[in-house]
Amino acid sequence: MPASSTVFRRHLGGRSAGVSTRVDLPSGPRTCLSALGTPRHPGMESPRPPNRFHKFALALSILVRDARPGSPRARRPDMRLEHVNLTVTDLDRSVAFYRDILDFEVRWSGENELGMRQVHIGTDDYYLALFEGRNGQGDPPADDYYERGFNHFGLLVGPDDGRFEEIRDRVAERDIAISANEIPPGRRFYFHDPDGCEIEVAEYPTA
Structure with missing residues (x-):
């Protein structure tokens, strides 16, 4: 049985943007979230305020919200990580780095609706979505694992x-x-x- 309905909500505010999608499946409603800059939770009407980890926000292509308890989807671990989303200061430099060190290949390149250059680089199974920031400013992620964030x-x-x-x-x-x-x-x-x-x-x- 196909999905019965799909609703898109767009979040735009400051440096943050994202699209969440609600799909009603036979196994229960699911919400998928695609983020372009800052972490957020499925179903939120607006993104979190940017924090020090904004620049290196991690975007999961699929987030399951409400699988019905006891349904096959709730029991079966059929998700996988598809990509990690990173905003970088120099897109060409980052592409060369991941290509030369990890043998990643460019799968796609272009611009998003905000005018940001972006490249998908990785393998056939997963990739990094690299976005080029506007001004190269922002704090790098901390190595202290007691800190919240990526x-x-x-x-x-x-x-x-x-x-x-x-x-x-x-x-x-x-x-x-x-x-x-x-x-x-x-x-x-x-x-x-x-x-x-x-x-x-x-x-x-x-x-």
Whole structure:
């Protein structure tokens, strides 16, 4: 049975913009939210005021709001993370960084309705939505995990395929600081992109 209705609400205010979509499915109503700048909750009539993490807001392409208790959709974990949304100070620099270090490929580029340049760069399964800010101002995300907001995003590489060392060597060749963590299971290292966004690369052993 197809969705019975769809309602769009647009939020515009200051530097923030987003679109939320309500879809009535047989399994219950769902609200999907696409954000272009600042975190917000499904169903809000206006976005949160910008905070220090505004610049690196994380946008999930699908957020489930009200799956009916006991329905197949409520029980089945059929969601996946599609993309992370980042606002950067220099779009061309960021595209080159993610392409050269992580082998990401540009999937799409253009402008949004606010006139912001944007690029989707990643793999066939997921991507980063990079937006170029107007003036390059704003605070970078904090490394203090006790602070509220975005901390880092993590990438998983296959065990024993050499990708872990390959990416780490590329980062080191560019004199980018690396911190390592080998607390079981697996191992991981962390580094920052040109705008201070922290990235984790992890590898887990085969079972």
